[in-house]
Amino acid sequence: MANNDVENGEEVFVDAAEEVCGMDLSTAMEEARLACSYFFNNRFEEARTLMRPWAHKSMYHGLGYGTFMYLQAIMTFDPKDIETAIETLKQSVEVCNRFRRKNTIGESLGKMVKKVDYNSFTKEEIHAELCYAECLLLRAVLTFMEDETLISFLKGGMKIRACYQSYKECWYILEGRDWSKDADKMHFESGVRMGVGAFNLMISQLPQKILKLLEFVGFSGNKSLGLSELERGFHLEGSLRRVLCALVLLGYHLIATYVLGTSEGDLVMAQTILDDHLKLYPNGAWFLFFAARLEYVKGNFDLAIEKYTTSLNSQNEWRQFHHLCYWELMWCCIMSAQFKEGEEYADKLLQESKWSKATYAYQKASCMCMRMDELTPAEKQELSETMRSIPGLKQRIAGKSLPVEKFAVKKSLRFFAQGERLCLSALELIYAWNGIKILAKKYENIEKIYSIIERELRRLEKIRADNRSEYYYDDYLLANLLKGSCLAYMNSPLQAEECFKFIVSNEKKIKEDTYLVPNALLELGLLLLRANDLEQSRIILEHAKNNYKGYSLESRLHFRVHATLNKISTLQKGSQSVGSNPMDSYPSISRSPSPCHSKTSGTTNGTGPHLKPTKNGKSISTHP
Incomplete structure (x- = not known):
């Protein structure tokens, strides 16, 4: 390791010019690429072993080893692993x-009045800038996870800001340097496009109020530009960070768009990436996982279960990766109404994973509630004990509780308040995680869930008025929200509209589940968008966003509203972009159902990404 001076009890690193690294840049990048190959072929320890000896001297070894430690930390959520990372x-x-x-003070001042000569930068200097940005981003994320103090939150924000500025400098280098004699350009370029693309994509997904604050301090985001940059990075064959571009694209198209409910993922692009990388890593756990996820979002739950199981069995070194597969397998079972099996996977997560035990406990309990009539006395006792444990399992991250854990605690208390029963609890979770859109990919899937909802509605309607609990309308309106959401995808928009309007008109009868009304308004806005009534849709969505506060999972609704308002704005300007079809909100299904309805039923033209500023149907009449 380099000889370091000690000043005031802290290490002070000497300048690079005074130290002989002993590892040239080309060799370092080649070893980084080899470690990447090891990692994605499930040879995790070999990857770490290759990076570890030079991690304190070589930028690429430091980046590689730091990345592996980062991945371990976020997968285990163990405080010791986080501290080590x-x-x-x-x-x-x-x-x-x-x-x-x-830069000297004179050079820094000179950058303000004259163009920087990026050809004067050495190869080590430009790659160091890129590696620095990547390490800083990972370090910032872990700072948010480190502890609950405001100081940590501010430190993380400052690191994100420094990372953002460093990526901008990398963009200037990519655009302003003569690369004609540099065979390693593709390695640098893929990293820049990955970082710039990911930043644009991430920032563009944030709700408007957060976006305005970020833009005020110099951040900006453009979704189409972010995707374009990531795709350009993916198409750089043989580049070091190509696989990272692939992973970000897969994460966006197959996970983020569905969890946030902001748009429809590009499944064709996802398939292209998977076909390419499964040839390189045929037994790689990560790409097998995404292949399973692709089947899941297509609604092929049985095939997804097979592929998740293959991914799970492909390696045993990282047990935490198994937890990702258990999570997905749990959802496959819930979506296909296999509640006993879903309960078993939730229990595995509860016993083994440290991420959010309150969430896992509630998911297990919610699956059991769906089987209430067939539970044995011992299982009913287990259900009660599981629900009772949830408040004590809630944790705090960065000083705040997870919204989904707050939701779980509230529902666990409600379980006891209404005689140890919950209404359609697992289906409520499907809605909360934006799963109705995935159910709609196959008619038989959504029909199965729809029949469960109808059965529960009939049960509720049979309860006499004098026997109804104080939470009766919370349950009844929840069932209507779920029913209307299904009908919207089952080519029955008028019946769906009735359900959503019924919820809004009975707002004052709700005791606790105040989230039902803004979500009903959101669904009405989506119906209007589908009917091409853009202005009325915008009014409804703005009303939902601005007039309801403090309800469960509020941020999830804001993500969806933000994305839909952006889509409306694009359509109203007459410049509809790819993927902005209003029909995307309700994709067509294979055949028209005949449900039994109840009575109450930036530009990329070479000027650089947004991240880089220049240097100098029938219209539905609905009123909230």
């Missing part, structure tokens, strides 16, 4: 910083 990445940042360009 933070220290590793701190060292990685310092190593990269040693090789970065050091």
Whole structure:
């Protein structure tokens, strides 16, 4: 390791020029690529072993080893692993910083009045800038997870800001340097496009109020530009960070768009990426996982279960990866109404995973509630004990409780308040996680769930008025929200509209589940969008966003509203982009159902990404 001076009890690294690394840049990048190959072929320890010896001297080894420690930390959520990853990445940042360009005061002032000569930068300096940005981003994310203090939150924000500025500098280097004699350009370019693309994509998905704040301090985001940059990085064959571009694209198209409910993922693009990378890593757990996820979002739940099981069995070194598969397998079972099996996977997560035990406990309990009439006395006792444990399992991250855990605690208390019963609890979770859109991909899937909802509605309607609990309308309106959401995808928009309007008109009868009304308004707005009544849709959505506060899972609704308002704005401007078809909100299904309805039923034209500023149907009449 480099000889370091000690000043005031802290290590002070010497300048890179005074140290002989002993690892040239080309060799470092080649070893990083080999470690990446090991990692995605499930040879995790070999990847770490290759990176570890030079992690304190070589920027690419430091980045690689820090990344592996980061992945372990976010998968285990173990405080010790988080602390180890933070220290590793701190060292990685310092190593990269040693090789970065050091400007004098005169040079820094000169950048304000004249163009920087990026050809004067050495190869080590430009790659150090890129590695520095990547390490800083990972370090910032872990800072948010480290503890609950405001200081940690501010430190994380400052690191994100520094990372953002560093990526901008990398973009200037990519655009302003003469690359004609540099065979390693593709490695640098893929990293820049990955970072710039990911930043644009991430920021563009945030709700408007957060977006305005970020834009005020210099951040900006453009979704189409972000996707374009990531795709350009993916198409750089043989580049070091191509696989990272692939993973970000798969994560967006197959997970983020569905969890946030912001748009429809590009499944054709996802299939292209998977076909390519499964040839390179045929037994790689990560790409087998995404292949299973692709089948899941297509509504092929049985095939998805098979593929998740294959991914799970492909490696045993990282048990935490199994938890990701258990999570997905649980949802496959819930979506296909296999509640006993879903309960078993939730229980596995509860016993083994440290991420959110309150969430896992509630998911297990919600599956049991769906089988209430067939539970044995012992199972009913287990259900009660599981529900009773949930408040004590709630945790705090970055000083705040997870919204989904708050929801779980509230529902666990409600379970006891209404005689140890919950209404359509697992189906409520499907809605909360935006699963109705996935159910709609196959008619038989949504028909199965619809029949369960109708059966529960009939049970509720048979309860005499003098026997109804104080939560009766909470349950009844929940069933109507679920029913209307299904009908909207079953080519029955008028019946769906009736359900949503019924919820809004009975708002004052709700005791606790106040989230039902803004979500009903959201669904009405989506119906209007589908009917091409853009202005009325916008009014409804703005009403839902601005007039309801403090309800469960509020941020999830804001993500969906933000995305839908952006789509409306694009359509109203007459410049509809790819993927902005209003029909995307309700994709067509294979055949028209005949449900039994109850009575109450930026530009990319070479000027650089948004991240880089220049240097100088029938219209539905609905009123909220």
